[in-house]
Amino acid sequence: MQPVPTIKSRPVYPAIHVDPSVAYHLFIAGTGAFPSLSELYNACDGERSCWVIGESLQHISYKYPKGCHFIDESAMQETFSKLFATLPISTNLYLASKQESMLWDIHRLAVNAGLGQEQIKKLEPLSNERRLFCTHCYTLTDGVTYTPYECPGCKRLLLVRDHFSKLHSAYVGVQINAEDPSDIPEREELI
Numbered sequence: 001m002q003p004v005p006t007i008k009s010r011p012v013y014p015a016i017h018v019d020p021s022v023a024y025h026l027f028i029a030g031t032g033a034f035p036s037l038s039e040l041y042n043a044c045d046g047e048r049s050c051w052v053i054g055e056s057l058q059h060i061s062y063k064y065p066k067g068c069h070f071i072d073e074s075a076m077q078e079t080f081s082k083l084f085a086t087l088p089i090s091t092n093l094y095l096a097s098k099q100e101s102m103l104w105d106i107h108r109l110a111v112n113a114g115l116g117q118e119q120i121k122k123l124e125p126l127s128n129e130r131r132l133f134c135t136h137c138y139t140l141t142d143g144v145t146y147t148p149y150e151c152p153g154c155k156r157l158l159l160v161r162d163h164f165s166k167l168h169s170a171y172v173g174v175q176i177n178a179e180d181p182s183d184i185p186e187r188e189e190l191i
């Protein structure tokens with residue numbers, strides 16, 4: 001079965017399960033997102049490992065599984081590119097994050113390392129934060145929660161569309177008031 005979403009729509013996140021026929025299970029969570037994976041992690045009695053991104057160790061009150069690896073967000077690309085290249089062929093990835101963009105950044109690293117789409121299981125993002133791609137000046141902005149949004153690059157007021165670009169892990173933004181820049185539409189929370 002091919003995943004439906006392409007460049008032109010929002011990704012969908014079907015429910016995910018641990019597949020006991022798979023040899024190796026790799027769990028990766030962004031800041032604060034591991035608890036939503038913990039049920040799956042506990043249900044998995046195969047070989048497994050667990051990685052947490054961007055959690056400040058001094059402030060952790062949550063009890064992570066023993067042997068859990070912690071990395072900074074800035075080390076994500078390097079660490080995971082190397083790690084993914086060494087995984088057994090029969091591996092599933094389980095991803096959770098507040099930011100949808102992080103899920104797809106990791107997804108892209110995994111695909112580049114040779115994993116198939118069907119091996120990459122993503123929980124629905126835990127927040128409505130989107131990465132926005134400005135189609136006018138190509139600026140990427142993280143943490144966007146409402147529309148329209150002023151592009152920090154070109155200052156145009158962008159309509160945040162539901163069209164998702166996997167290449168940028170971002171939603172596409174187009175100027176909403178090109179004809180009359182003094183026309184400022186009301187702000188709406190993204191869902």
Ligand SMILES: [Zn+2]
Nearest residue numbers: 134137151154
């Ligand atoms: Zn822009």
